[in-house]
Amino acid sequence: MARNCIVVNLDRCTGCFGCEVACKMENGVALGERWSKVLTVGPVGEYPDMTRYALPTMCQQCENAPCVSVCPTGASYRDEDGVVLVDKEKCIGCKYCMMACPYGVRSWNAAEKCVEKCTLCGHLTSQDKLPACVKSCAAGARFYGDLDDPNSDASKELAKYDAAEIHTLQDVGNAPATRYIMTSMIGQWQERVEPKGHPHTAASPVAE
Amino acid sequence: MEIQWSLVLFTALSGAGAWLVACAGLDAFRGLARKTVVPAVICGIALIIVGGIASATHLSHVDRIMAVLAHPAPGIFLEALLLGIDVVVAAAFLVLYKREASAGALKVLGVVAVAMAAIFSYSCGSSYMMASQLAWNTVALPLGYLGGAMASGTALWYVLCAVRREEAQALSFAALETLVGSVAALVTALVYGAASGVMGGDASVLFWLGVVICGGVAPLACAVTGLKKTEGALPLAVVAAAGALIGSVAYRVLMWTASVALMSLFGVGI
Numbered sequence: 001m002a003r004n005c006i007v008v009n010l011d012r013c014t015g016c017f018g019c020e021v022a023c024k025m026e027n028g029v030a031l032g033e034r035w036s037k038v039l040t041v042g043p044v045g046e047y048p049d050m051t052r053y054a055l056p057t058m059c060q061q062c063e064n065a066p067c068v069s070v071c072p073t074g075a076s077y078r079d080e081d082g083v084v085l086v087d088k089e090k091c092i093g094c095k096y097c098m099m100a101c102p103y104g105v106r107s108w109n110a111a112e113k114c115v116e117k118c119t120l121c122g123h124l125t126s127q128d129k130l131p132a133c134v135k136s137c138a139a140g141a142r143f144y145g146d147l148d149d150p151n152s153d154a155s156k157e158l159a160k161y162d163a164a165e166i167h168t169l170q171d172v173g174n175a176p177a178t179r180y181i182m183t184s185m186i187g188q189w190q191e192r193v194e195p196k197g198h199p200h201t202a203a204s205p206v207a208e
Numbered sequence: 209m210e211i212q213w214s215l216v217l218f219t220a221l222s223g224a225g226a227w228l229v230a231c232a233g234l235d236a237f238r239g240l241a242r243k244t245v246v247p248a249v250i251c252g253i254a255l256i257i258v259g260g261i262a263s264a265t266h267l268s269h270v271d272r273i274m275a276v277l278a279h280p281a282p283g284i285f286l287e288a289l290l291l292g293i294d295v296v297v298a299a300a301f302l303v304l305y306k307r308e309a310s311a312g313a314l315k316v317l318g319v320v321a322v323a324m325a326a327i328f329s330y331s332c333g334s335s336y337m338m339a340s341q342l343a344w345n346t347v348a349l350p351l352g353y354l355g356g357a358m359a360s361g362t363a364l365w366y367v368l369c370a371v372r373r374e375e376a377q378a379l380s381f382a383a384l385e386t387l388v389g390s391v392a393a394l395v396t397a398l399v400y401g402a403a404s405g406v407m408g409g410d411a412s413v414l415f416w417l418g419v420v421i422c423g424g425v426a427p428l429a430c431a432v433t434g435l436k437k438t439e440g441a442l443p444l445a446v447v448a449a450a451g452a453l454i455g456s457v458a459y460r461v462l463m464w465t466a467s468v469a470l471m472s473l474f475g476v477g478i
Contacts, residue, residue, distance in 0.1 A: 034474055037473060037474055039473065057473045057474075066338060066339065066340060069281065069282070070281065070282070070283050070338070071279070071281065072275075072276045072279060072281060072283060072284035072285050073272065073275035073276055073278070073279050074275065074278060074279035074281075075275070089272075090272060090275050091269065091272070092267045092268070092269045092270070092272045092273055092275065092276075093267050093268025093269050094266070094267055094284060095478050096283065096284065098476070098478050099209075099336075099338065099340065099341060099478055100338045100340050101340055102339060102340040102470045102471060103340075103470070103471045103472075103473050104340075104469055104471055104472035104473050104474050104475070104476060105473050105474055106474075106476070107474065107476060108476060113268035113269060114268065114269065169471065170470065170471070172339035172340070172470060173339055174339070192470065192471060193471065193473075194471065194472070195472065195473060195474075195475050197475065198474070198475030198476065198477075199475065200475075203473075206471075
C-alpha cells in the first residue's frame with residue numbers, strides 16, 4: 001500500500017504560515033479551526049548552541065493509525081491509496097479519534113458536529129495536482145508523494161539527505177509517515193513539543 | 209481535557225448496576241437475602257440502562273449510532289456489546305428466579321453475572337488505554353474502573369438488604385461483600401494514583417479526598433463496622449454507598465482532569 005504523505009524540509013521553511021492559510025482557503029476550514037498549523041519551536045539551548053525553527057504540522061498519516069483502529073463506526077478509515085481520511089457522514093462525534101491521535105492534529109467541525117482533518121487534498125491529487133499547502137509553499141519546503149515510490153517528489157527530496165537528518169514526530173508505535181528534514185545548520189531536532197496554549201503558535205520541547 | 213460527564217456517569221452507573229446484579233447472582237449460592245434479589249436485579253438493570261443512555265448523550269450524531277454495528281472494533285463497540293449481554297444475563301436471572309428455577313441454573317447464571325460485572329467494568333476503563341494519553345496508558349486505569357464499580361455495586365446491595373430488613377446473617381454477608389468491594393476500590397485507586405502520578409500535583413486533593421477517602425476508606429469503615437453490628441445497618445450501608453459512588457465518580461473525573469497528551473499540537477480541547 002502506498003505511503004502518501006507530506007515531507008517538509010525545515011532547512012528551507014521560513015515559517016511564513018502560507019501553508020496554513022492555503023489549507024484553510026482550499027478546504028473552507030472555519031475560523032478558529034485548523035487542518036494544518038505552523039508552530040515555532042524554541043528558542044532552546046544555550047548561546048551559541050541554540051535552536052529555533054518553524055514546525056508545520058498536520059495529520060502525520062500514521063501507518064498504524066490509532067484514530068482508525070479506535071473509531072467505532074469506521075468513519076476514520078484508510079483509503080485505497082493509504083491515506084487516512086474521515087467519512088463525515090459516518091462520524092457520530094464521540095471524539096475518540098481525537099483522544100487517540102498522538103499529535104492532537106484532528107479538528108472539530110463545530111457547524112457539522114463531526115471530526116475532520118487534513119485530507120492531503122485528495123480532490124486535487126486525484127487530478128494530478130499538488131496539495132494546496134505544497135503548491136503555495138513560497139520557500140519550496142513542502143513535498144508530496146509516496147515514500148515507497150523513489151520517483152515521487154517526497155522520496156527524491158529525502159534521498160538528498162542522510163538518515164540522521166530525517167526525522168519524525170515522536171513515534172509511540174503509530175509509525176508516522178510524515179518526514180521532517182532538518183540538518184545541524186538549523187539546530188537540534190525536538191521530537192516532542194508542546195504549544196504554549198491555543199491559539200498561540202509558540203511551542204517548546206518537552207523533556208522526557 | 210474537559211470532564212465528559214456523560215461518560216463519567218455511564219461507567220459509574222452501569223458499573224454499579226452490573227455489580228449489583230452480580231451480588232444478587234452470588235446470593236444464589238447462599239440464599240441469605242431472598243427478599244432483596246428481585247429488587248436488586250431490577251435496580252441493577254435500570255442502572256445499566258440509565259448509564260448506557262447517559263453515554264449516548266455525549267454523541268453529536270446519535271442518529272448514526274447503528275453504524276457501530278458495521279464496524280466491530282475494540283472500545284465503544286465492546287462496551288455496548290458487554291452492556292447488552294449484561295442486561296440479558298440479568299433479565300434471564302430474574303425470570304428464572306421468579307419462576308423458581310433449579311438451584312443449579314441460578315448458580316450458573318450467578319457465576320455468569322459476577323464474571324460479566326468484572327469484564328464489563330474493566331472493559332469500560334480499558335477503552336481509554338491509548339499511547340497518546342500518558343496518564344491513561346496503564347492497566348491500573350481499568351483496574352480502578354473495576355474497583356470503583358465493585359465498591360458501588362456491593363454497597364448498593366448492602367443498602368437494599370438493609371431496606372428489605374434481611375436477617376442478621378444476610379446483612380453481615382452484605383457488609384463482607386462491601387468490604388471486599390471497598391478494598392478493591394482502595395487498592396486499585398492507589399495503584400493507579402502511583403502509576404499515573406495523580407497522587408501529587410494539582411489533582412491530589414480530588415484523588416485523596418474524593419477517590420481514596422470517600423471511595424475507599426469510608427465504605428471500608430462502614431463495612432467493617434457492619435460485619436458485627438447488624439442492628440441499624442441502614443445508615444452504615446447508605447454512607448458506604450454514598451462514599452463508594454462519590455469515589456467512583458471522582459475517579460472518573462480525575463481521569464479527565466489529569467490527562468496528559470503526548471502532544472496536542474492544535475491545542476484543541478476535547
